[in-house]
Amino acid sequence: MQKVLGIAGWSGSGKTTLVEALLPRLAARGLRVSVIKHSHHDIEPDTPGKDSWRHRQAGAAEVMLLSPHRVSVVAELAQELSLEQQLARLQPVDLVLLEGQKWLPVPKLEVHRPAVGKPLLCADDARVLAVASDTLLDIALPQLALNDHDAIADFIVRWLEEGK
Template sequence: MQKVLGIAGWSGSGKTTLIEALLPRLAARGLRVSVIKHSHHDIEPDAAGKDSWRHRQAGAAEVMLLSPKRVAVFAELAQELTLAEQLARLQPVDLVLLEGQKWQPVPKLEVHRPQLGKPLLCREDAQVLAVASDAALEIALPQLALNDHDAIADFIARWLEECK
């Protein structure tokens, strides 16, 4: 199984912004990284009326849209994919970041903003390795400044090395 790190936190904590800042920094370290973004809402990434949408509407189980530089697969699911099924759909990489899916039993970096008024996940989840926050916290885990993207990328790179 590919190496997976959850980027977990409550809605509005800054997970997407952090991942966006981390991706070029991890790539600069020679790491190939993929992201799985979970949504609690139904998604419609395909444009109504386009050929691929029409194929799905006509009953195709999956439609692959392919160009010289990109591929997208639109699939109708009977039930949500397991983490193993999600990972099986990706090409091999050095690291897969999970945005959301905080319930998954994988190592995690928690993103926490006290001003949201939400509890720390690390208090209930032993899989949390460290917490990136915009405030000092009273926890025993390593704390990373949420806006110090280089330090967070260094932490992730060290963790990957330790996992080998």
């Protein structure tokens, strides 16, 4: 299985903003990184009326849209994919960041903002390696300043190098 790190936190904590800031920093450190973004809501990544959308509406189980520069696959699912099934759909990379899916048993970097009003995940999840927050917290885990994207990228690179 590919190396996976969860970017976990409650809605509104800043997970997407952090992932967006980390990607160019990790790439600058020579890493190829993919992201799996989870949504609790139904998604429509295709454009209604376009050929690929029409093919899905007509009953295709999967539709692949391919150009010389990228590929997109939209698939109808009977049930949500397991982590192994998700990873099997990706090309091999140095690291896969999981945004969301905080319940999965993978190592995690928790994103926490006390202003969101939700409890720390690390209190109930021993897989949390560190917490990135906009506030100093009273916890035993390593803490990273949420807006210090270079320090967070360095933490991830060290974790990868240690092979944990």
